[in-house]
Amino acid sequence: MSVPDLGRGVLHPRPAAAVITLARHQPAPALARVVEFYWSVRWDRRGQPPHEQPVLAHPNVHLVFEAPVARVYGVDRSLFVRRLAGAGRVLGVKFRPGAFRPFVDRPVAELADRSVPAAELFGPAVERLNTLVLGSDEDLTVEVDDFLLARLPAPDPLAERAAALVEHVTGTPDLHRVDQLAERFGLSVRAVQRLFAEYVGASPKWVLRRARLHEAAARAHEGAGVDWAALAAELGYADQAHLTRDFTAAVGLSPARYAAGGPVSS
Template sequence: MDSPGLGRGVLHPARAAEAISVDRLAPDPEVARFVEFYWLVRWDRRGLPPYEQKVLAHPNVHLVFEAPRARVYGVDRSLFVRRLEGAGHVLGVKFRPGAFRPLAGRPVVALADRSVPAAEFFGPETDRLNEEILGAPENPAALADAFLRPRLPAPDPVAEEVAAVVDRITGSPDLRRVDDLAREFGVTLRRLQRLFAEYVGASPKWVLRRARLHEAAERADAGSEVDLAALAADLGYADQAHFTRDFTAAVGTSPARYAGGACRAAPGVVPRGGASAGSE
């Protein structure tokens, strides 16, 4: 079992750590071709008010074992909010970017911003497994491995290609433009957009912008003073105002307010790269 913290995308992680615990569980090597990791969230709010956790989602499809039924969640392009009360736990399967397309048998853009019962993809056995996992077994990852292993299709080279593009975006803060990304991978911009719709469920521009906002939230959560103008420039925004608009639209509050007043506004910014983050 690996416990690396709550991870990027979980907003206000210090506050969240007081309300929930999160563990990452490694999948079986054969399953790991499709699954990045399992995540196990536990909470106990008995005698306490309900707690709402907000998450800036990643470009991944998730299979979640939860009450009352297991569900498959597509990429949430808005702000994901989960209300927790009482005591309980859920187990999530984080599929690698693009990896759910061979399992789904159809473009995953149809799942964007929605969830469906997992039985639609994995059959009625999913509901029985859901009951087992919610029964607090000692090794829920082993149960998930045993369930997924015989259901995995043959590797899809296109899915692996798409995963490499997503990894390039999320691991490269120097990347500014989607058309630069298309040239780097030797595809047209139109083909890249089609691949992302079919395999990811969100556009490459959205993935690039979301990666920058993950970086921004992580820096704002670091506990030290943040120069908003410098941060906007580091993330490739043409100006601080554009960065503030993007952050506020995604998170629901301005970066200065999110950081609890720790951010320091500056009067200007020197553009880097000549374009706003995510521009095509």
């Protein structure tokens, strides 16, 4: 059975697909340098128990239009769990790593592991848009485009560098250490750490670890037997026990139990 394409980081994708409907939309071309995509999720649990959906978050900031108020979510360095009850929907903006910093002119690390009402950062206009988005069944991404285009900051070379570093981490399986990353970009380790705190909202070490966990979860989703010792070596872990500890600490299940369809709340 194929694995539903809910994106890396969405845990237990098969039961999740039975609960949520996920769609992705591209932003206006002028926003492509700051927004990866828009995402919308719908669910209907009326007459059924609430569903708790765990997510291993990426190093991205999100602007989410939801009830009761729109919120900005910083990078969640633990396990993010969304409780879905009744019927509802949300529309989210997934900013590229580093790209949210120029919108707010403050270190993105201040948002780590928390969310704030979007009006605190974007003013009351964002709540008017939130009411419009939630009050319509139509695709209102054009209105979100207009909202962001009116506030689009000038290109920031440091934001672009942060995005390039994160993209290199997530796209380079043999990259395992921060000093390797720094060397490949001609930076000091301290410079990389400062850049990530200011623009990404999580440390480079965390981003490296999270990329490895995303890969481990993706392998588990494939359904075939996984050679965990070989995967641990491939991902740069000292041994299988190290991978098991890291994965269990993040997900709450060992890799083998997770691959076997360990417990999921619903």
